Amino acid sequence: MSLKLKFFNSFRLIFPSSYIELGVFLFFLTAYGILGSYIAINYTIIFDSRIPWDAYFSFDNKSIVMTGGSFERHPLAYYFFNWVRELAFLISDGKTDVTFRLTLAWFSNIAVSLSVIQVFKYLKNIIRLPLMFSLLLTFFFSIFSTTILLSFTPENFTYTLFLLCLYNHYAAIKLKKEEKTPALALAFAGITIGGLTVTNIVKAFIPLLFEKNLFRNWKKLGNVVVRVVFTCICFILLYLNRIDFKYKNIFNKTNEQYEKFSNVKSTPTWDMILSYFFGGNVLFSNFIVRDKHNMKGFHFKGLIMDVYSSWVPYIFIAVLLILISWSYFRNFKNKLVQVVMISFVFDIIIHCIMRFGLHTSYIYGGHFVFVYPLLLGWLFYAYRSSPKTLSFLFVITGILLVYHLATNNLMRMTEFFQFLNENYQ
Template sequence: MKTKFINFLKLVFPSSFTELAVFLFFITCYGVLGSYIAIHYRIIFDNRIPWDAYFSFDNKSILMTGGSFERHPLSYYFFNWVREFALFISGGKMDAGFRLTLAWLSNIIISLNILQVFKYLKNIINLPLPLSLLLVLFFGMFSTNIILSFTPENFTYTLFLLSLYNHYAAIQLKKEEKTSALALSLAGITIGGLTITNFVKVFIPLLFEKNLFKNWKKIGSAAVRVIIAVICYVLLYLNRIDFKYQAIFSKTNQQYEKFSNVESMPTWDMILSFFFGGNILFPSFIISDKHNMKGFNFKALYMDLYTSIFPYIFVGTILILISWSYIKNFKNKWVQIVMLSFFIDIIIHCVMRFGLHTSYIYGGHFVFVYPLLIGWLLYAYGSSPKILSFLTVTISVLFIYLLANNWFRMSEFFWFLENYYK
């Protein structure tokens, strides 16, 4: 047990000088951003604003209740700990100290998420250090990472847990070892407990265990592990709602109807601007008048569709790169795991249209797949200097454009804070 615990710590936290440098760089950058927002503005947490202050995140609602049980079955318990810890640090007050604690918890988690991607690029794909650093710098500037680095939300912790589990599962496959029932159950409870649609992703790596479909004993072993994980999850879920399982179906239907019937924008544009684009490259913003249904009016910020050709070119290039990677590495089991996980989100949001008009907030479920797939593409052309150089230059240009765009949009975000959330 001691060895497993030490290995777990090495998996989650920096275990080399380079990893420590990457972690410290991002925790410093995100820390400065989050600290400034927490100290000078009240947008991270305001008792009067339960939801939607910026980009449809539900900060207060999530912190106080864990979110709706049909979408976030077990997050109630997790956010009780987060809230109580923040109150302990702030002396029981929901003031700047409370907001600062919440921001730093998010900052640490997102920095650890960046670290997981770096470890995967370095240890699983075995990319050269300069390329790994380029990809994590690129990934670190994604709009999802920037916003979640100071946002106390389910997505913040889900993003880290998914990237951590993908890294862990990749290591197990590389060592040709199976994922234990304990690890599978813990992953299901934590990942699926924060957001139910991610529960099925936990079982995808099992499909690629060595000789699984050539040996009945291995199939049986995998089935038993899955059954144990499902039983643990279902029992905890039912206990959370006092075993009133009928409520799950009625509430789920209500949520689907509420978040899937938006006709004000073209579907193709929402897919490009919000689902594929808004998680990486900020579009322009819209300010809206909102109220908390208790007499308090406030201003809310939403993302708009892209209005220039350049963001569409950017998003199109990203899609070409990840599609190219998938085709080139089609027989690679690690790539298949990443893409199958991504396909689940594409089906939910693009095909079923759930939350498509605000799908940029769901980036915490999948944005880590972009640097991983691009990393596999670079690996596939490691022996082709010309193509590798072309890809490196392309990613560098994309990074420069991403940095300039998101820096500018964050200045607009600060204008919004300065005018409405002092």
């Protein structure tokens, strides 16, 4: 395949490649753009030079933009955010003013809008759902709390969401065509995805397990091992170069971070799992305003999520989990479904079983929240020949969407703006 054709195919993969895809992309680019632009122009919360972290929902806006985040969790993010920051400074003439905030917001807007279009492409082109169902599930995903927040937040999770959505779509295309993922493509996925959040590099390897006849052919298995080793070597060398080959710092910092983010006992574990991990990424819970400081004498107000205070959100999350579990078992023999679910289980192990960051797991949604619409899409597909079941699923999803949008997330966003009006004008 010529270099020109490869570039063209990559462009078609990443960006809208049909009029309906372009329409969906422009719709969300406009909707998120209005939201992010309004916040950037009227409030300082997207980037305030005095506040390195925790202004809202434990996002580290200023710290991430300026440094890419801690090297032990985000080893190569430093390089990526150097480009983001310098481009934003170029547009704002070197000032951290409204233009700087607006630029950062639009970078996030574009990344999240491209994530949404990747989900739509997967539903339409991989699962081959009818347009009505694809649009329903895409819109459902677009108003998740994580998707809304990341659409204007300059964070690692914003770009991780896009990269994971893109890679899942790409890997699904390869598996569907019974083709292997090329070594360079795998290395690029591992470096970019794992570079922004180190644990996510594992997700780049999951689709390889389902390549055709992998465990029946030693030559194919050896080829996979070579590609994985090549990716790991590239990643490790870049990682070590980032920290001047002082590898002991990785273990020291990792243990320190694990202790810091895994020993919170103020809330029952089951409630953190439901309200924060499974729920907070989809459905906003109650908000709490806390007094914070930047460790240099500046005090400010921070907004965090509490557990749900009503039985209704718990019912919502329970129904959603039942639907995706139903989808998984109904499509158990489908290798594309297995790829999606194994990726999700990996996050469940890290956050729910190992308890890393469980008390703030609502901010990790960029790592897995796209799983919900994809598994729902496969559930719709499984009953494509059963009109009654399909109608039932459509109605249930519609009810979840209406409650999701009108009753909860919209109301919570008004509370978010009230917080901004009181503290960040």
